[in-house]
Amino acid sequence: MIEQPLRARPTAGPFTVGVVGAGRVGAVLAAALRAAGHTVVAVAGESDASRGRAAALLPGVPVAKPSAVARACDLLLLTVPDDMLANVATMLSASGAITEGQYVVHTSGRHGLDVLAEATAVGARPVALHPAMTFTGTDVDLPRLAGCVFGVTAGPAERDVTAALVDDLGGRAMWVPEEKRTLYHASLAHGANHLVTLVTEALEMLAAAGADDPAISPADTLRPLLTAALDNALAQGDAALTGPIVRGDVNTVRAHVADLVANAPQTLPSYLTLARATLSRVVTDGRLLPIRAEQILRVLDEASPAATTATAAQPLAENLEG
Numbered sequence: 001m002i003e004q005p006l007r008a009r010p011t012a013g014p015f016t017v018g019v020v021g022a023g024r025v026g027a028v029l030a031a032a033l034r035a036a037g038h039t040v041v042a043v044a045g046e047s048d049a050s051r052g053r054a055a056a057l058l059p060g061v062p063v064a065k066p067s068a069v070a071r072a073c074d075l076l077l078l079t080v081p082d083d084m085l086a087n088v089a090t091m092l093s094a095s096g097a098i099t100e101g102q103y104v105v106h107t108s109g110r111h112g113l114d115v116l117a118e119a120t121a122v123g124a125r126p127v128a129l130h131p132a133m134t135f136t137g138t139d140v141d142l143p144r145l146a147g148c149v150f151g152v153t154a155g156p157a158e159r160d161v162t163a164a165l166v167d168d169l170g171g172r173a174m175w176v177p178e179e180k181r182t183l184y185h186a187s188l189a190h191g192a193n194h195l196v197t198l199v200t201e202a203l204e205m206l207a208a209a210g211a212d213d214p215a216i217s218p219a220d221t222l223r224p225l226l227t228a229a230l231d232n233a234l235a236q237g238d239a240a241l242t243g244p245i246v247r248g249d250v251n252t253v254r255a256h257v258a259d260l261v262a263n264a265p266q267t268l269p270s271y272l273t274l275a276r277a278t279l280s281r282v283v284t285d286g287r288l289l290p291i292r293a294e295q296i297l298r299v300l301d302e303a304s305p306a307a308t309t310a311t312a313a314q315p316l317a318e319n320l321e322g
Helices: 024-035 048-057 066-071 082-094 114-121 156-168 178-208 218-240 250-263 265-284 290-313 316-321
Strands: 016-020 039-044 075-078 103-106 125-131 149-154 172-175
Touching: 016 024, 016 066, 024 039, 024 048, 024 075, 024 156, 039 066, 066 082, 075 082, 082 103, 082 114, 103 114, 103 156, 114 125, 125 156, 149 156, 149 178, 156 172, 178 218, 178 265, 250 265, 250 290, 265 290
Parallel strands: 016 039, 016 075, 075 103, 103 125, 149 172
Antiparallel strands: 125 149
16 A cells, blocks of 8 residues: 655655656656656556556556555656546546645646646646657666757746756756647647658658669668758758759659559658648748749649549548558
8 A cells, every 4th residue: 555645745846756657658757757866656557568667667666546646646747648638637636636735747748737627626736748759668768858858838836846847857848838739739740740651651652663672771762861851951941942842843743743643652642732832832932933833733733633542542441440
């Protein structure tokens, strides 16, 4: 049995920390807080993977039920999936496990403080603290926290403690207004998750082009190009754009579309969408004359029926079922 703390709750730390949801993020952040001088008193995790992470990253910390974890700590770290967060906070608050003066910190990128409304109603101090990083759930993540940006939202009374927690984690705080949390998270998902989709499709195109030399894989071909493009884009924004659309090479774009229809139709919808977005940006900044842009846009529009056919050939529902 885990005992509740008998002392008054601290207002600045160090804290006794409890973790509900020992996923990749929760176990790593708890280990980092432990290394910074906080005491991790309990963790909740139901899956074998969660318990394994807790054993590896938080040796000696007992695994308990969520309500017991919440009752045992001054700072409750909720690292559960976004869609479960409100329900978990409500359940723990209604049961009396979350109490007045307790810091309740979640790591959702999408949500701000509203999702913790039930905890706030019983006097808890809510904080949203989202690390802008991908996690493996192993100790290799710990040094990666150094310099990591955390998207944080907190009330005036919790701001100092929130900043101190980010410092303890080795990160930097980016203060996100409550009403901008979803946009903040969408930017990360669009940039990181969709980048993976884009790169995977480019690999598929190269494979379809016959890039099957065992000594030079599609990844070998793309790596230096993508690394340079990413570095340039982060440093220069739109100025880093190169390629046939920027140059106004209508016939090259037309050839791309025709070959994708024939050999890699599953990649055509995203090619057309991103080509239109690129076209819009280079017209706006004046690098491409409108008359040239209209010619390229016509090529893209003419290919749209083929893109619709390609998408229909592989229905999303079937992919999900598979």
